[in-house]
Amino acid sequence: MSASAVHSLWTTAAQQPVDSIPAPHIEYSQLAPMLIVVGAAVLGVLVEVVVPRKARYHSQLFLSVTALAAAFAAVVGLAATGHGTTKVQIAAMGAIAVDGPALFLQGTILLASLAAVFTFAERRLDPRAHGKHVDSFVAQAGSVPGGEGEQAAVRAGFTTTEVYPLMLFAVTGMLVFPAANDLLTLFIALEVFSLPLYLLCALARRKRLMSQEAAVKYFLLGAFSSAFLLFGIALLYGYAGSVSYARIAEVVDGSVRAIDPALAQTMGNDALLLIGGAMLLMGLLFKVGAVPFHMWTPDVYQGAPTPVTGFMAAATKVAAFGALLRLLYVVLPGLNWDWRPVLWGVAIVTMLGGAIVAITQTDIKRLLAYSSIAHAGFILAGVIALTPDGISSVLFYLAAYSFVTIGAFAVVTLVRDAGGEATHLSKWAGLGRRSPLAAAVFAVFLLAFAGIPLTSGFAGKFAVFKAAAEGGAGALVVIGVIASAIAAFFYIRVIVLMFFSEPKPEGPTVAVPSPLTMTTIAVGVAVTLALGVAPQYFLDLAGQASGFVR
Amino acid sequence: MNPVNYLYLAALLFTIGAAGVLIRRNAIVVFMSVELMLNACNLSLVTFSRMHGNLDGQIVAFFTMVVAAAEVVVGLAIIVSLFRSRHSASVDDASLMKL
Numbered sequence: 001m002s003a004s005a006v007h008s009l010w011t012t013a014a015q016q017p018v019d020s021i022p023a024p025h026i027e028y029s030q031l032a033p034m035l036i037v038v039g040a041a042v043l044g045v046l047v048e049v050v051v052p053r054k055a056r057y058h059s060q061l062f063l064s065v066t067a068l069a070a071a072f073a074a075v076v077g078l079a080a081t082g083h084g085t086t087k088v089q090i091a092a093m094g095a096i097a098v099d100g101p102a103l104f105l106q107g108t109i110l111l112a113s114l115a116a117v118f119t120f121a122e123r124r125l126d127p128r129a130h131g132k133h134v135d136s137f138v139a140q141a142g143s144v145p146g147g148e149g150e151q152a153a154v155r156a157g158f159t160t161t162e163v164y165p166l167m168l169f170a171v172t173g174m175l176v177f178p179a180a181n182d183l184l185t186l187f188i189a190l191e192v193f194s195l196p197l198y199l200l201c202a203l204a205r206r207k208r209l210m211s212q213e214a215a216v217k218y219f220l221l222g223a224f225s226s227a228f229l230l231f232g233i234a235l236l237y238g239y240a241g242s243v244s245y246a247r248i249a250e251v252v253d254g255s256v257r258a259i260d261p262a263l264a265q266t267m268g269n270d271a272l273l274l275i276g277g278a279m280l281l282m283g284l285l286f287k288v289g290a291v292p293f294h295m296w297t298p299d300v301y302q303g304a305p306t307p308v309t310g311f312m313a314a315a316t317k318v319a320a321f322g323a324l325l326r327l328l329y330v331v332l333p334g335l336n337w338d339w340r341p342v343l344w345g346v347a348i349v350t351m352l353g354g355a356i357v358a359i360t361q362t363d364i365k366r367l368l369a370y371s372s373i374a375h376a377g378f379i380l381a382g383v384i385a386l387t388p389d390g391i392s393s394v395l396f397y398l399a400a401y402s403f404v405t406i407g408a409f410a411v412v413t414l415v416r417d418a419g420g421e422a423t424h425l426s427k428w429a430g431l432g433r434r435s436p437l438a439a440a441v442f443a444v445f446l447l448a449f450a451g452i453p454l455t456s457g458f459a460g461k462f463a464v465f466k467a468a469a470e471g472g473a474g475a476l477v478v479i480g481v482i483a484s485a486i487a488a489f490f491y492i493r494v495i496v497l498m499f500f501s502e503p504k505p506e507g508p509t510v511a512v513p514s515p516l517t518m519t520t521i522a523v524g525v526a527v528t529l530a531l532g533v534a535p536q537y538f539l540d541l542a543g544q545a546s547g548f549v550r
Numbered sequence: 551m552n553p554v555n556y557l558y559l560a561a562l563l564f565t566i567g568a569a570g571v572l573i574r575r576n577a578i579v580v581f582m583s584v585e586l587m588l589n590a591c592n593l594s595l596v597t598f599s600r601m602h603g604n605l606d607g608q609i610v611a612f613f614t615m616v617v618a619a620a621e622v623v624v625g626l627a628i629i630v631s632l633f634r635s636r637h638s639a640s641v642d643d644a645s646l647m648k649l
Binding site for chain 2: 141142144145183184187188191195198199202208209210212213214215216217219220223224227228230231233234235237238241242243260262263266298299302303366
């Protein structure tokens, strides 16, 4: 590169002094959902500091539920005034897109988090410790498992109410992630939702060593993948000379008008674009848990406290697929001849890999983890379609999948023996005879995962495969159907195990939860059946929301 | 000096960091390797910023530093709690959950 191509940035800046920096224009009302949640998260930290220990649980729960509900109301308000359809716009000086997919996914994330926060707050499942109610979270995270400090903390009745602000911070990041309209916002949102999740994973009350191990694995692999994402961002910035999605898209498809010498040189370097795009994709595929970036999923899902697993499995997937959609449909459509074959391969190995490895699992949480990997593959098939139908089917699938997941993990928290949750599959034998209701509800969720008609899973899978077939990915649909059949085998196997085998004498019991977890499970079942029996309204909604702002 | 050399250096640092993550066994060292990767990203961002003559890359680099600091806080908390319960920070010892 010649020296003339290098701008004398500092000397020109010195020659033309600026007398005032113009204030940025921020559309607060359009950003209200995110601002409400982040405000509540900050307030939650304050509550930890000033409110006495006894009152913290109730104030934190009230604050979280209010904030999530208010943010959802704000999303509905924005959608009702046409911000998702006719008045789409880019807010906050180009950082945040307010459009259909963003609002739809934000609404989904908020509702899913609202359902998940009830399972966080459940305090009737664990037996009382020294006469005090306890939840799924450790008494004091800093204490050594089984040590003096932990016993003292349990005796004193400590609870980790910090989980609520941590969750709200994570939700903030997830709300921004699918709406991010430049690479910097994308990266910051990713970190804002990842860092609280790493911590939440380490906070289980029972099986703490496993929980800490899960957190370390998630953290190290997550940090590794976000470093790849950041290097991808650096290379794409180097290619296009800007981090804005619109600008990068222009440079990628060659419609950019003003080309300075530096841009002309970097634009000619396809290696920057291809390697940068690949690394960016790698970071996002890690978050959605697609093969070959799925290694963390089973361990983290198994080790994390089950309410956190449900929250993370649902909301992270929604947010990450939102960001992936926007990246592929807005920034890199000009490159689709390059990324589609790659994603074809990833989708195939994800669908088949997740479904086949799940058959060998003996732990219900690991089984659901591998099932989530297989589902990531099905959703990828919709992403590959590269049509408006592809967007709307993915949106619908994500909404359907998130409620099934949260409901299923909420049922897992109920099945307990002396050691806490009984997650080994052999212990679930004959559960249907001992407590038919819990087993029946779990069966509904498993059928939805398997994609049996009259459940949301069928409507979602049908929409995604239809979009993929129309988008020219017929072979992918065939493989997807085969993978669904393999997956149906192990879902049905669990149902058979629950209903048609003899209960073990010292098997687990199903604890009777408080109305909180009951609400979560009821919402899960209701959404699963509603989206399965009458999907048209929601498909139309997703269809209306399928236009990205550019 | 030709700024492209800095890009080569950044790619080299990133590779060293990635190799460190894959090869080293101590969680702290693995984590330090991740930080090296983030610093390699910063170097390339600043170099590209200089080449293009706009400040976007430098802004991103600032944010990356803040994110790296936040990551240290969270990461060290997790690794220290693992060390206190196991008296080992080796990522190979943490293997309660295996297929």
